[in-house]
Amino acid sequence: MPSPFPFNPSMIPTVPTRKALLILDLQNDFVSPDGPLYAAEPEDFVNRTLDLAKAFRDSGAGDVIWVRSEFDRHCSLLEGGDQIITADTMLRPQKMTPSRGRQPTSTLHDSAAMEADEEAFLSTGADGEKKPCVRKGTHGAEFAAEVKAAIDTARDIVFTKTRYSAFASGQQQLVQLLRRRFVTKMYVCGALTNISIYATALGAGQHGYEATLLEDCCGFRNTMRHLNAMRQLVDLTGCDVISSEALLEQLPPGHAPQKQSTGLSPSISKITLDLGGGSPESSPAPASRSTKPKAASPQPSRGDRKSTTPPVPVSSNRGSPTVGATRPSKDSRSPGADSDTSSSESESTRSPEGKPGEAQRSEVPATAESSKLESSKGPIPTPEAGSTKAEKPRVVNRVTQRVKRSSPNKKTSAPSKPEAKDTTTCTHESEPKGSPRDMADQPTAICSEPLCEDDTTIITNVLAPALAADAFERLLEEVSWAGMSHMGGEVPRRIAVQGAVADDGSMPVYRHPADESPPLLPFSPTVLRIKNEIEKHLGHPLNHVLIQHYRTGNDYISEHSDKTLDIVRGSFIANVSLGAERTMVFRTKRPPKDRDNNNNKPRPSSPTAPNNDEKAATEPKRQTIRAALPHNSLCRMGLRTNARWLHAIRQDKRLDREKTPAELAYSSARISLTFRQIGTFIDAAQSHIWGQGATSKTREGARPVVNGQTAEAVRLLQAFGAENNRSSDFDWDEVYGGGFDVLHMGTPKRFCAATRDRVGNLCVALALAELGVGAAKGSVEGREERFEDNDPGRTVVEGCGSVLRYLDAVYGAGRRCDQMLPGEVARRVVRLQRGLDLLGRWRRALEEAGILSSEAGGEGDGDVKASAEQTKTISKILNKELAEWEGFAKEPTSTSSSTQTSGDGSFYITGGNQPSPADFALWPVLHDMVRVCGQELLGEHLGRYYTAFKRRSAAAKALGVVQSE
């Protein structure tokens, strides 16, 4: 059956990625014969590099980046620091036969000895007696004269680092700049191979860049160290090694410079690098070889296959039990969790394999001052300039599509955080149209061939580069992450739920077997931007997303099929991946004949039933497909695939050194956003449910939700089980068609209203409504409201103030206190306390004015009105407090878009752009004051604040909850 949403992958244009030539440390201290660390080998490597830089720049292939080092302070080589190589004896190769528990490179020899080594020029060593090198302001720290002359200050980038790795020092600046320019591939050379080049190439790999070493342009002082570094880099990062001549041959034709008569220096040609583990004699001549066998043109090179803009990562060798080599380059030597070939193994049976994090250490982020990008002015070669002729027509497509796309986005986007500031000193303003900066808006997606039931595809480069560049970091910050309990324990990843909340507060609801998921919050700005992009690949809108944060390779999601009770039939499940690459393992469900149709359990064995061995022999093999989900990809899963296949992100226990750079990128953390189009809805109060998966299919007939462990909840769990277990024999209409009104299937949260504290009850009800926390209602004698949570610890909190603080800390913005400015935290805390004090004062004032007796405890007749005299008394009693609150309401508060006051009726009593517990404490008291004395009691600004807040749907909902008691 064709897709219900016609979609032509060939219409998705592609953009050639850009390259960079990274030239390290051609400074006097390294390349002048009188320099303390003069790199004499390979002969003439500096001139060869300068010629290459010119050719690279002139060809338009990409950016030339000149990096220099400057000693700033001692650079530690202990665990967590940069990695360099100072071993003078042959290091054993690390690849092909990884022995478990091998030490990472820099601990193969003592880091103290390394720091003392003279080539460790940024480390002082224990005695501090090392010759100073690349000190700021010295001749030695300057680029050599011929290098200075070769730098095109208008077009090249000059970058100063204070660490061995250009990625450690300038992590933010350099990586952001490279991302903005859409650089995915870099050629690395300069000096010294075993120091800066080594540390930088490792860093490049960790950031997901595809690095190629230019062997005859890598300067060194010690042949063994050079060889060790090259070998280790190839082993650890899988980088390619080529000669400068080979690169010159690859540069785009037409712009190619006069042919260089480079060749390798006599010294280099003497070195044979046994990268394949064979004898040196068997190695081909290094001058023209890559260290990896390359498929004949037009096959992509091995390096191309693992780039961050990979061609489709999945193959579909249908018919074989295990299908889809997603990473041909690494799988062959990575027997880790994601690459196992057993089609029946589930993650629960997997055994841990080694300790993570040994081979590659993460680098310490740089301080802003510790490095700088000095210049990048004038026109930057456009990507088109570097693309081949065959790619040109696609450029036209891109531009057309961009024009079409731009306007609706603007309309629907929520106000978003300002774009990440450019912390570099590059002058992007001077970039012409068509520069990489413009390209950041352009679609670049590449679509895989269909998978599984032919309704599923992986689309790489799905988001525009500008969005993809920092979406991961933005989401980490802007999403309110929570845990989720399933079967009484926490799921092994952090999650959040967002969705389209209507003006009346109603929202989509996606039900699955978890006991409790976090409350649905409105789409946050970056999620909304991603959603808008993804919808273009689907042909239908999305109104719900489950966001998951896999903090390391240890976080996973077990094999399952998505529950389709609430998913609009015929829509796609759109699973966006950001961060470290993980593998989605699809496995066909058990064939129907295997199961008892009545209870979905495997049939009990009977004397006539075949035994397991016989069954295994006759059963069709279950198929497995592995799909790599790289950063910025979309797994667009059709519901036919979801019906017949299970999917999982398995735990990945491999050692870091067995992983690809893309898997190690983002410190191995991944965020997935599973967008869905949901057809079932609940109202703001979470009291009524309707739509596809509910018993009432229309809003008019909406039925009360059924919370808790009821018989209907048990039926729903059985139905979910049936969907997980059954394949083509799952009859949606039969199992789900009648609908379910079940909402929270586990033990519900409970809000017990205090019989003698109506205002306090309203405070709690308002907080619950604003935070979208659904709770069953109960009551408790006296003045102490009680909130019973359904978390694994079954937390119980009593008293209005404590409940407000708890709800804020667990479900509200209080979770993100670490992201707030200290002043904001102080305002939230102090004003909440003032609000609670006001509640006490209000009760006493009522008593003093003779409106309530103290026994009534603030609970009077709902209709009681104060006389003019009583109002005057109350006004006098509360004069000081009300004046103070009037002042707060008048206070200008800055939001991301404007400066307004709470009294303008748009903002909250602590400022910012969302209510805080202070509002939940204050507003109900104001409401009671207005009820008893009229709004005149409140000053002008406080009155406006009161009225504006009253219009919020949560206020109406809270009043409804309290009145219904």
Ligand SMILES: O=C(O)CCC(=O)C(=O)O
């Ligand atoms: O994180 C992922 O990519 C998978 C998520 C998933 O399968 C789900 O949420 O149902």
Ligand SMILES: [Fe+2]
């Ligand atoms: Fe799923």
